Amino acid sequence: MYQDIRVINEMVQAESRFVEHLKTEIAKVIVGQDAMIDRLLIGLLSNGHILLEGVPGLAKTLTVKTLSDCIRVNFQRIQFTPDLLPADLIGTMIYHQKDGTFIPKKGPIFTNIVLADEINRAPAKVQSGLLEAMQERQVTIGETTYKLDEPFLVLATQNPIEQEGTYPLPEAQVDRFMLKIKISYPTRQEELQITDRMATGGQIAVNQIITPDDILKARSVVEQVYIDEKIKEYIVDIVFATREPQNYNLPDLAPMIEYGASPRASIYLHKAARAHAFLRRRGYVTPEDVKAIGLDILRHRVILSYEAEAEERTSEDIIKHIFDTIEVP
Template sequence: MPSDPASVPTRALLEPFYRAVEGVLVGQRGLIDRLLIGLLTDGHVLLEGVPGLAKTLAVRTVARALRLTFRRIQFTPDLLPADVIGTQVYNPRSGEFTVKQGPVFANVVLADEINRAPAKVQSALLEAMQEHQVTIGDTTFPLPRPFFVLATQNPIEQEGTYPLPEAQVDRFMLKVLIDYPGKEDELAILDRMGSVDASTHAEPALEAADLALLRRTVDETYTDTKVKQYLVDVVRATRKPAEYGLDLAGLIQYGGSPRATLALLRAAKAHAFLNGRGYVTPEDVKRIAPDVLRHRVMVSYEAEAEDTRPDEIVKRVLDHLPVP
């Protein structure tokens, strides 16, 4: 097993990034870590919370702390797919069509309030998120690398929202739930953001080359075979809970897919790296599993009638399975 110091010098590259982001955001270290996990593992992140919790500010601040191109797309009910990916424009003088690329052609794309737009618009991101390319007319265009979609959404119970298609949700590596800040954090927010001229600008702190080095280091994070077996058991238990002695019959409609298994491994590696280790522990898997699985475990109507949510099912799986 590799020793911890191997990853320490590379991990130190993140300290200026944390200082830049935390100079704007208050008490959001867990959220910053989740966004970083997505950035370091080539994964997209979905943030959910009621309006006013600084979801958009968090994504914009993290993006500005990177020296990468950034675009924001405000999703609304009247948005069209062409407004996201681009379209062909007819030139009457030449009699030819030219391609006008949409805002999705950037390194970091903020899909703000993504569930305010109907499914056809949300689906415009499917090809971009999975294959890092976009097809406009008969031509396919590669997207800039790296490419990340950091999306925010309001709880689906709110008026004027559309549920994300299952295929769209599964392409997000993490779904992070944001709650109200604690009392001390809210007082700190008042002190920092209470004035009209309060700064919400983060200075760039990471170069593209730094990000590439960080991603290579995360890839090299050691994962023991027993930890991999535990990780696979966690995901498989959401598909066939009876095989693992879990009494969840009738509560799960669909469990995590193999894509969820891959996402859990990559996220666990990044979690270990952010905590200064060059190896993954079962605790890394347990800490990040809810964010990886909560949007991939589809509960049944029976579970909804009993008000059993995916987070509770994932917790029962993690509490039940033996840790190596």
């Protein structure tokens, strides 16, 4: 066992060298936001989609664009609007008049990294067009199904404060996002740096330092990161505590939770904990890895009751309480 962990450690050390170079390139453009950049890399390494939530002007779009510029991948930014149609996203069949046949015209979803900007501004029909692509990594146009290239990642943004002209995302779609990241304001010192860097108006160039093959190779190493049986049980206990809090010494939470986290939460906690360990250049998962990413994986999966809303409790309060109560292995 120890021999295996030592081998995995060496593999992680070798394959994670690009992480610091990638962060250095991103830091040429983005000031601070280390937590957001870490989570974007976790999504990239775990093959999981990410929902970014924050007020306008916090560099959500710029960070995603900068990340894609550092990787030799195809990138598409799609501005979601109320008049967007599913065909604008996935494509459609075009009639070819010369020979009387229909040929597929693929939409912007056929790329590696999709930035779905202000995703909650598009109606349900468009959101449903994303579901197949996000879960099955394929798109159906007419009667033909097309596989999407790997890596394929949907990075979506939404504004939490402006609700006019927006549509709430269906729960089935929200659950397909591995992480929901809440973006906070920069510190005073960071804002001074942002002003100095961006006030000149010049465009800052970044270098492409990794390829899709590098990402796929890193993913194969992440999948081998060692996770102990006790930590697997710890992950399942956390998820089950959102469904059956009374069985985990949390009877006060039972009236607060309408629906607990789905099995996807257990799967994603498992995957993201491995990716977090990889970013820390470790070949094994610790409980701290689970705690570090737990809030981002669970906050959009725990549905609160009216009682919780009346008491002004948030899903984050509930999740923090669960992490504080469940015994750490």
